[in-house]
Amino acid sequence: MSVAPKRPKGPHLNAMRAFEAAARHVSFVAAADELSVTPGAISQHIKTLEDWAGTALFRRNAQGVELTAAGASLVLRFTLAFDALADATRALRNIGPEVDFHIAALPSVAQLWLPSRLSKIRAQFPQIAFSVTAMEVPPNLSRDLFDLAIFFDNPNRSPDSRPICGDDIVPVCAPGLQTHTLDFQTATLLHDQTWVGDWALWAKKTGTPIGDPQRGPKFSLYSLAVEEAKAGAGVLIGHLCLLEVALAKGSLQRASEHTCNTGHSLCAQMPDEMRRRPETDEVVALLY
Secondary structure, three states, rough: OOOOOOOOOOOOOHHHHHHHHHHHHHHHHHHHHOOOHHHHHHHHHHHHHHHOOOOEEEEEEEEEEEEOOHHHHOHHHHHHHHHHHHHHHHHHHOOOOEEEEEEEOHHHHHHHHHHHHHHHHHHHOEEEEEEEEEEEOOOOOOOOOEEEEEEEEOOOOOOEEEEEEEEEEEEEEEOOOOOOHHOOOOOOEEEEEOOOOHHHHOOOOOOOOOOOOOOOEEOOHHHHHHHHHHHOOEEEEHHHHHHHHHHHHOOOOOOOOOOEEEEEEEEEEEOOHHHHOHHHHHHHHOOO
């Protein structure tokens, strides 16, 4: 007679993944953003893990959460384990005959800056299928299956980040607006909701009076604000590296001679060298 004893079961993988992300960020909200779930789901996963372990892993308070001593003792092991799982998943993906190269980019970068460069990259690597995902927050390149991320950032933040161009800004508008008599204190100011401080930053750095820097229509995508500026709806702070085509074609023009830098750069962010595809450095070189 065969014996099939009931084996003890560990906690669900999703619960452990939720704990690792929450412990790394020391935040249920940040973990939820990373894993594309709700903070409530993170909380429930961690409660399940705490019930299974029989001990509290986080202390909850009005200011957020903090790790208990028991929770803190697990962080390194869990982080190394999920890094290893991500590496194994990446290796599994790369053994297939079809080569896929996944790029994450800020929506404005994906829509306005990347297409012309991507055509050049595809011509150089016809054997590779390049995919682009537009997202507001850079992915975790140690975990997510992206080969490259293109976002505005501090160029010195990471050794695996390559600055491509500085983030210079200046007001832009349609040629139909009378820019030589444009009064920024009364003009309609257009805004991108991602860069809500653009007008205030430009006005402060250039010493230009503009009145209320928050007045005027706001758009959830920079590309929508760009189209409104082209249509003559108002004046927009132009991030010059994103508007190369529009300025070259004349559908937009500078509305001021005063340009300033935001202190950031458009950067190509890569996985660390051990996780990087062999073509990545060549792809990044073609972005300049």
